[in-house]
Amino acid sequence: MANALRALTEEQKRRFDTEGYLIVKGLFAPEDLAEITETFDKLSHETIPGYFEPDLKGDAADPLKRYPRVMHPHRYNETAKKFMLHPPVMAVLADLYGEEAYAAQSMFYYKPPGSRGQALHQDNFYLKVEPGNCIAAWTSVDPAYEENGGLLVVPKTQAHEISCPEEADTRESFTSHYVKPPKDGVVMPVVMDKGDVLFFNGNLIHGSYRNKTKDRFRRAFICHYANASATAINVHYNPLYKADGTELVLEGNPDGGPCGVEVGEFTYH
Numbered sequence: 001m002a003n004a005l006r007a008l009t010e011e012q013k014r015r016f017d018t019e020g021y022l023i024v025k026g027l028f029a030p031e032d033l034a035e036i037t038e039t040f041d042k043l044s045h046e047t048i049p050g051y052f053e054p055d056l057k058g059d060a061a062d063p064l065k066r067y068p069r070v071m072h073p074h075r076y077n078e079t080a081k082k083f084m085l086h087p088p089v090m091a092v093l094a095d096l097y098g099e100e101a102y103a104a105q106s107m108f109y110y111k112p113p114g115s116r117g118q119a120l121h122q123d124n125f126y127l128k129v130e131p132g133n134c135i136a137a138w139t140s141v142d143p144a145y146e147e148n149g150g151l152l153v154v155p156k157t158q159a160h161e162i163s164c165p166e167e168a169d170t171r172e173s174f175t176s177h178y179v180k181p182p183k184d185g186v187v188m189p190v191v192m193d194k195g196d197v198l199f200f201n202g203n204l205i206h207g208s209y210r211n212k213t214k215d216r217f218r219r220a221f222i223c224h225y226a227n228a229s230a231t232a233i234n235v236h237y238n239p240l241y242k243a244d245g246t247e248l249v250l251e252g253n254p255d256g257g258p259c260g261v262e263v264g265e266f267t268y269h
Helices: 010-019 030-043 078-084 087-097
Strands: 021-024 101-109 118-121 134-140 151-153 197-201 206-208 220-227
Touching: 010 021, 010 087, 030 078, 078 101, 078 220, 087 101, 087 134, 087 197, 087 220
Parallel strands: none
Antiparallel strands: 021 197, 101 220, 118 206, 134 197, 134 220, 151 206
């Protein structure tokens, strides 16, 4: 650490600003991961209408039907809310923003063997945080690498404007949006250990691989945040939360974005 008041070094902050993303190693302790794992293992056998609706009988053709994403678990699960506001994560976000961060969303991904990935996209197309931007905190509950469906990033694309997506190849992506990287863009894999957190800018182009393994999940706990000086966000992400758990509501952003249409809540990773 650069000093006792900062969670990041100057070099880490420079890397985030330059590349659009940063991995912070071991930000979640083994006991934190054990609690998260136990919570979502139990939840995987439940149905929560509108948030988690698995086909409990399973579907060999599409493993994501048995293990779909869990949306907004912080709204009904105290463990998810606690770790969405995990103090080490909030401290890093304060350094990255240069001000307090507000939590806007939580998700959990099981990503079972054989499941599709997600085509390249940009987060703030969906969250529409203004002024400022969203930042994702993507926590590896399992090791994440190319073979089991780890993330892909296109460095430096945080400097690009939000684009209107094209149609994705839904044979490989479980979502239909695709943002084409710039001609000079390099799509890079991100390799992470359990407990590592990847922070990335809301304009950064990123996605994920298909899980090509036969027996390894790639579980991840993913949250999104807004800067405290933001005044508007896509209405689907209200209410937001301060680090102490206090709720607040931002103006619902009516901007249709680059496609000229209102975009609803997103699915992702």
